[in-house]
Amino acid sequence: HKPTAAQVVKVRHQHYQGEAHPADRKVSITLPVARLPLSSDAARHKFKLIAGPRWDSDKDELKIACELFPTDRMNEKWCSDMLDRMVAEAEVRPPHSRTRWELTARGHAGHDRHDG
Numbered sequence: 001h002k003p004t005a006a007q008v009v010k011v012r013h014q015h016y017q018g019e020a021h022p023a024d025r026k027v028s029i030t031l032p033v034a035r036l037p038l039s040s041d042a043a044r045h046k047f048k049l050i051a052g053p054r055w056d057s058d059k060d061e062l063k064i065a066c067e068l069f070p071t072d073r074m075n076e077k078w079c080s081d082m083l084d085r086m087v088a089e090a091e092v093r094p095p096h097s098r099t100r101w102e103l104t105a106r107g108h109a110g111h112d113r114h115d116g
Helices: 041-054 072-090
Strands: 010-013 025-034 059-064 099-103 107-116
Touching: 010 072, 025 072, 041 059, 041 072, 059 072
Parallel strands: none
Antiparallel strands: 010 025, 025 059, 099 107
C-alpha cells in the first residue's frame, strides 16, 4: 500500500554505479516538521531551536545527514536515532522557564525574550 503524506520521510542514499566513492555511505533524511508527533506549539518551537541549521524555515523541513559510519545502513540508523532524540528532547519542559528564544530565518536562534 502507498503511504499517506503524513507518513512520508524522504531517505536519500548516494550510490555511484558500482564505483567506490567516499560519499556512497552518506545518507540524509528529510521531513516536514509539521508531521512530527509533537504535543504542543512550545514543543514545535523547541524542536526548531534544537534542529538549528538542520531546519529550513522556508520549507518548514528538517534535514539530517550522516556519513560518520562505514555503511549507509549505519548512517541511516544514526539519522533515525537522532530524529527520535530530538523529538524526545523537544517534549521536555523545564520547570518555571520564562525565556522563549526567537527563531530567525533558516532556523538559527536569535535573542531571547522574557515573558511575564
